[in-house]
Amino acid sequence: MRPRLAIALAGLAGALGVILSAMGAHVPGGASLGTAGTFLLIHAAAFLALGAMAGQGLVAGAPGLAVPLGWVLGLALFCGDLAARVFLGTRLFPGAAPAGGVILILAWAGLSLAALRPRR
Numbered sequence: 001m002r003p004r005l006a007i008a009l010a011g012l013a014g015a016l017g018v019i020l021s022a023m024g025a026h027v028p029g030g031a032s033l034g035t036a037g038t039f040l041l042i043h044a045a046a047f048l049a050l051g052a053m054a055g056q057g058l059v060a061g062a063p064g065l066a067v068p069l070g071w072v073l074g075l076a077l078f079c080g081d082l083a084a085r086v087f088l089g090t091r092l093f094p095g096a097a098p099a100g101g102v103i104l105i106l107a108w109a110g111l112s113l114a115a116l117r118p119r120r
Contacts, residue, residue: 001068006051009068013075014044020083029086036079039104043071050111067114070107074100 021037024030050068077100081092091097 001050001054001065003051003055006047006054006068009072010044010047010051013040013047016079017041017044020079027086032082032086036082039079040075043075046071053115067107067111070103070110074102074104074107076100078104 017037017040019037020033020040024032024034024037027033047068077092077096079100081096081100084090084092
């Protein structure tokens with residue numbers, strides 16, 4: 001992952017996290033938005049750290065690329081489903097939030113594998 005892309009994703013996740021967290025405090029049924037905002041804010045910091053690690057060559061290759069892709073897909077499904085429930089009154093699709101959660105877990109596990117992979 002390119003460090004600049006990781007920083008851009010951090011900014012996007014951070015901005016969306018603040019927006020959803022704030023809306024969660026003001027919108028009826030906003031607890032789900034607060035949860036989605038928290039997930040986004042945590043992953044914003046993680047994207048920043050990933051950018052720093054990528055800049056140092058600590059996480060590289062296919063496992064290193066799978067981590068941010070997993071985070072993006074997992075966040076889109078998990079947070080998107082929670083937001084859709086509040087804003088649209090319906091889910092993205094059945095099982096979207098759990099699928100996103102599983103993808104996030106696998107991406108975090110992938111980070112461990114990528115960090116333990118021998119460097120060339």
